[in-house]
Amino acid sequence: MQFPSSAPDLVAPNALLVEVAWEVCNQVGGIYTVIRSKVPATVQGWQDSYCLLGPYFAQQAQAEFEPMTEAELAAATDPFSRAVRRLREQGVGVHYGVWLVTGRPRVVLLSPYDAYGQLGQIKADLWRDHGIPTPDHDDLLHQVEAFGHLAKRFVQALATEAAADAAQPQVLVHFHEWMTGVAIPDLRREQVPVRIIFTTHATLLGRYLAMNDPNFYDHLMQVSWEAEARHFNIETAVRIERAAAHGSHVFTTVSELTVRECIYLLDRIPDAVLPNGLNIERFVALHEFQNLHQQYKAKIHEFVMAHFFQSYSFDLDKTLYLFTSGRYEYHNKGFDLTLEALARLNYRLQQSGLEGQVVMFFITKRPFYSINPQVLQSRAVLNEVRETCEAIERQVGERLFYAAAGATDYKLPELGSMVDDYWKLRYRRTLQSWKTNSLPPVITHNLVDDHNDDILNFVRRANLVNNQHDRVKIVYHPDFVSPTSPLFGMEYGQFVRGCHLGIFPSYYEPWGYTPLECVARGVPAITSDLSGFGDYVMQNVPQHEEKGIFVVQRQEKSFDEAAEELTNMLWTFVLQTRRERIMQRNQVESSSEMYDWKNLRVYYDRAYHLALERS
Template sequence: MQIPPAAPNALFSDAFLVEVAWEVCNQVGGIYTVIRSKVPATVPEWGDRYCLLGPYFANQAQGEFESMEELELHTASDPFAAAVRTMRAAGYDVCYGTWLVTGSPRVVLINPFQAYDQLGELKSNLWQRHGIPAPNTDDLLHQVIAFGHLSTIFFQHLAAQMPPTKRLVGHFHEWMTGVTIPELRRLQVPVHLLFTTHATLLGRYLAMNDPNFYDHLMWVNWESEAKKFNIEPAVRMERAAAHGSHVFTTVSELTVRECIYLLDRIPDAVLPNGLNIERFVALHEFQNLHQQYKAQIHEFVMAHFFQSYSFDLDKTLYLFTSGRYEYHNKGFDLTLEALARLNHRLQKSGLEGNVVMFFITKRPFTSINPQVLERRAMLDEVQETCRAIEQQVGERLFYAAAASQDHKLPELGAMVDDYWKLRYRRTLQSWKTNALPPVITHNLVNDQDDDILDFMRRANLLNHQHDRVKMVYHPDFVSPSSPLLGMEYGQFVRGCHMGVFPSYYEPWGYTPLECVARGVPAITSDLSGFGDYVLQTIPDPESKGIFVVHRQEKSFDESAEELTNMLWDFVQLNRRERIMQRNAVESSAELFDWKNLRVHYDRAYALALERQ
């Protein structure tokens, strides 16, 4: 794929850029990954003419933000520092410093709560000037309104500090920051304004509640639907930002349609998301890392399943899906249907091997299932007993080898004390059970209303010994502190064989891209921004280990059958073929590096600078 050359530095040499996002130094969702990963490619282009702006939340900023010393702030000559100084002189609580990420960009953080005493007046002004209502019961809206007011003030101070020959660009991400845009236009502050919606707010709600969302999109009455879902204020903020910006952008061709029908403006540009691939690069080590982390997953699988029955781990494939718990939007429903069909095919085929499928998401739970914890603890005791026997046999075997004139291997069982023989036997007797391995690792607050569990029960995917597809539903994010998997999410991904993400609604979709960056084959869909981008830009993506399920204009059954066929083909690969596929995946990751994809942002900034 040919990547167009990046815009030359001279194009922006007279411009300063402020990128505004709710997720600056504040990890909330996917936008955090977009902003953070893009920084290393943005800073070399813009240098000290680039700054990020976000809300200050002490708990989040503590580990992400380093404030500039007072003396350094007072001597700094850049206009961002000058604007912070004048705001502080006017009594505002504003922080200036560095985001502790690769690239170390300059950051301005503003405490939204300092404007809470003005909320009544601010909400009244929003309604009178821009027709945006604001109830008294939504604290996130209060934070957004307060931050929007303070951001407007910052841009006023910054514009006043700009040298006469310099221009100012403001790039706002998502509706939480967009409320600033109509005010800046009303006040005629000299800023070239861009607004990016990563997913229309109303579109996300509609897709979750309408299985034929894309077919009905052109007939949606945005106003009545926004009121129905009780999100009218946020939707009106989003629309005001879209219409008030000089340049309006979104992240994929799929969301262009949403913007046209739900926001009534055609986007000026599409800005596909990338990653800082250098963070994931392991060179020749990525195959070794797969083996290392797969061994850790082996331990969990042994603890979870082997108490009931065993199977050959060398002939077992680990598949996973992850993301927010949006059963339909994230394609969990399609994945489960395909797994049920795959299970039936494998049972009928006579092929060797098993599949263990992990569902990693976040659900309200009361505790880890005590049965799952007990299985893990008992396996640890089995392992401890085996290590003690191993040490005892090793010492005695070494002595016997040194002392013996006989070259035959002695009877190893005779080298184990009766105590350890008895403990070994009793440990295994107390561990083994006829109960089925649990399909879920935690006790949900309300498991009777959980769609994933409901499907497993209806499809009888309950981890019977004859099931060739085993299920592990882990309703909490993977972390090293977990007593079950005990590893970071990225390590878990590297240990798996494939990620499965056939989303129905996914404006971009970082999960399959993160798999690719780690050399793990991934399945996406043509209704995700990432999958659509792959189909448009990469010839024969399957040869690079990226598989795209077709869901546009396809029935659920047709898509489920296509996904089943993809999984069926994958499980039939031998070890050598899987290694070759991981090599192909890892080598394609560079295509999605921000160094290549930042060109789309450059074009959008150039367009904004042309418009007044």
Template sequence: MVKQGKTTVKAKRLTKTHTSNTLLLEIAWEVLNQVGGIYTVIRSKVPTVIPKWGNNYCLLGPYMSANVTAEFEPEEPLNNDPIGRAVRRMREKGYGVHYGVWLVSGRPKAVLFDLGSVMHKLGEIKYLLWENHGISTPSDDHLLNDVLAFGELVKLFLTELAEETKDSNKQIIAHFHEWMAASGIPGLRKDRVNVKTIFTTHATLLGRYLAMNDPQFYDHLSFMDWQKEARHFNIEANVMIERAAAHGSHVFSTVSEVTATECRQLLGRNPDVILPNGINNQRFEALHEFQNLHLENKNKIHSFTMTHFFSNYTFDLDKTLYFFTSGRYEFLNKGYDLTLEALARLNHRLQTEKSDVTVVMFFITKRPYYSINPDILESRALLEEFRHVIDSIKKQVGERLLFDAVSRKDTKLPELNEFVDDYWRLRFRRTLQTWKSTSLPPIITHNLHDDANDEILNFLRTSNLINNEYDRVKVVYHPDFINYTNPLFSMEYGQFVRGCHLGVFPSYYEPWGYTPLECIASGVPTVTSDLAGFGDYVQDNVPDHDRRGIYLVKRNKKSFDEAAGNLANKMYNYVRLSRRDRIDLRNRTESSSSLFDWSNLIRYYDQAYLRALEIE
């Protein structure tokens, strides 16, 4: 038997016979279109899928011209390939269909649809959706119009593919990810197209809305009227499409037991299988080098820290730990509120104990901003100038010291100050004086559009967690994603993660959660919660998770105060570790990443495909 969270399924093997006699198509809005986590799910899974399915595997997505140029290589569809022949049939009927290869590891086939080629039929598509399935859609919702166009093109394509394979023994599995890809499922079932459908909701649409607006979401879930709530948030048509896909699919699935509870209440169907998300460890693999990479990237973060803090006051970088959290700006859902409260408690505790350890906590998220704080840019420029002055002084002193040493009759070390010209002395003093400041280091790196109403900033200000010199916990709120072109860090996000000591993700609502997985694969200990799909999976399947550097904050049926105390204790215990203990923990964390590699977790997908194939 194979355990899926709290669900047990009968273990059967997907054989070579199955994969050679079946076409597997995965359909998602995020195919070659990086707008959410499903892009990462599919892209990271491909290298594990291709060796098993080979040429029988293909991805379907919308053609977003601005996004595909770098990753999509067009090819001519082959006549000996039923997928290629279905593409040709679609083109002959006037639909815009692009066929080619996605330039990622595994190089899977991809079919992308030009949504504009079916927009002339949008009125008919909406009428049939209402006539046959009772789903009424507004006329002025452009995203919903695109979703319906994509769903229609997918339905037409699968119909053509079924026609192409009707005289062969090949079966077709169409695996739909999320409601935005699945509006064609009800039509496929009504028309009895010979395709086995699987629908995976990674997060119920209504659940995300509710959790963002109800701090007692899980307590209230069993009493909620889905239609009333959908109307309240003006997403009734979207939710009805999601429900129709859930009920119309042959196999219904989600990514965690946490989300399965939502599905039962909000979508009205219990998932048949749970499909936990894995990670492609080869992308993060550094073998014995990962400890060196931690040190190398930590030194880059040290450089930022000096720029940000040291013009105001200094602290010991050898006794500084870097914590971080990242993701969409969802203050409650992502657990930013809990993280801030725990940090305030940690700060008080470290102050009381007169600890000499400094924790710098980074909040990496995306918010509308006007510009980077000019004071920070000026500080960075002045520090670079100061480095230039010091390098020049070192060069001058070195050259003069060498000449003086070989010329001296004794072996005494001369007074080095005598080797520095007055020009460089003055420049040294002026640069240092200009760089030094008496104000507090900023808690945010950018000037926000709505600074006064930002929940993170308001918490920091009201709790006086504003980077006072006596604070043992410092905060850097960075409302933009980190990449190599970022002028403040000049490093990729993955490098930043490797340079940190602890990732903190105690989410309140998180159907799965990739950020903790990325930490583990990089050898960085991480905090998750039992309300996150990943945390729930860890709780059920990794009994020694603490020893592996995967810390679990209990939030289910716990008060906010209890959870904040629990998180503060976990962070405090980490701060108390010795350097050797932290190195040992990073080793155990990195070795644990194999538990979550797609090579292990793909078996859940295999079970879903077997289940679909067994349906008559």
């Protein structure tokens, strides 16, 4: 097993960096994308002075973690390996190796369950020393607190090993989110000689408040954090987050928008803002991205034909594919605003007399029983139609070739006469069994709670239910897009490349990776000034609309005003010619480099230097 070797261009030559996140080798949320995508750029800057720390869950780690052999660990002399050995000598089952991602960084994984025997004492200490109560039957909190205890012990061991090193490097420990923050107040209380950075990517209380208060930003200054935390039954987690924010030497967040939350909900002004990026190399298709768009659009065509052409048909060459995706937070993710704008766009298109259709995909995750049998059957019968047409094509092709070779009048023969009655009958019966007078379903699955779903309730009220005269069609897919799906049969990234526009006008979005992932794939995207990404674009990307990034103004705007602006954006996009859309995709793809971690890592490095200065 090989780690990167030291290089002269280290960010901090006499420092060690440990990055702690619940999502290390554990794909459970959006922070996983942040940490994983940042690894190559971080390794480049820190080399073998960098290590990641996270919880060990065997099933999650199985495909992502490669353990170091006992012989390799025994022979290693670096401070991280020595700290692992020290912890093992104390009876802690430490998993040490590399994360199987680009950059192959060192990683230390600690199983929370190893500390469950001490859980009573851990909870008692948190209450006595830091005023953090813990309920008895919340397993997630138990995991978080047990992991925090073990993380503290590893950091202590590393600090001891670093102090014993001839170079005596300083130790920086960067904690992400409240789920790793339990270790911070004890590290400060016990005066462990390390520099602590804490990043909140979204305040926990802020997310809950935004979901339940349509005027969240207006009411932010009046919030009683303690009362609201108890109201939402998240008091323990909020107290952990506050303790982590106040215990860190450098406190950071991911956007100027979340700075306000931190001030009013955590009572500390962040020292720095750390915008998120992507490893753009993963998305780069060189000069192939236009071809990839055509290739994956053809696969979406197949889905659309199966879904709609059973009832009625339209010209796919004059059809635009729009989509939104993300967690099912109807208000926070801007699904409500998107639907309102789509209803208005549908009316405008109907009144305009313009040609063409818009198919809008909602890709999110909701509890469902099964895929709608009607949707599955339609896809299966369409496949049979294709097989029948291909058989007829082969038969006609072969017979036409013989007829052409022996022809004397050079006229094209009647092709229908070259098809056997069997295939004619099968062709007719297959189409008869497939065609229907019922409307194409709005949703592809049978939801567990169909009648209380906000998306479905809106389309029913607005009668946006895929009537033939509707110019905007809705496809609600309450599951992830994956290659194993019988409906799409493609990866999410391929689906994105096949679409024309991503729509993400969030009301609450501390950063927002979905529009950034669109840009990385050369697909134009709409975001909002209430998302961290949208705010960053407005401040740092001049003429961003020319680069295919559109920002809906939602700050200090009414819902109606924002909906009208989004409608106008969609209307302008629909009016573009094919050539204009191709040119726009070129602009989007060429601008994606500015969001690469190689460029945005500098914000993290500045925070680390600030932490070192405060020592």
